Amino acid sequence: MTTSTLSIRLKHARLSAGLSQEELGIRIGLEPASASTRMNRYELGKRFPAPELIERVAAELNLPAAYFYAYHHDEAELLERFHRLSDAGKVRLMTYLNKLE
DSSP states (O other), X not given: OOOOHHHXXXXXXHHHTTXXXXXXXXXXXXXXXXXXXXXXXXXXXXXXXXXXXXHHHHHHHTOOGXXXXXXXXXHHHHHHHHHHSOHHHHHHHHHHHHHHO
C-alpha cells in the first residue's frame, strides 16, 4: 500500500510539532489505549481518518485542514504560512496577490 499525501503531511506535521503518535492521538481525543496504533495506521496510509478527525489534528497543530490534502509541497507551505499570518497580514497578502492578476 502506498502512502497518501494525507499520511505524509500528517507525519510531517506531527514530527514538526515534536509529538509522538500517542501524544497527538490523545490530544485530539482518541482513546489512550489505541491512540498510537490509530495514528500509526493513518501515517502509513493503512487507514484514512475522517475529515472531522483531520479538523481536530489541524486545530491541535495550528494548521489549516487543507494543508493535509495539498498535493504539492509549495502549496502546503503556502497554506501553512497564510494560516499563521495575522488578520492584517492576510489582508496585505491578498491585496498584493490581487495586484498580480
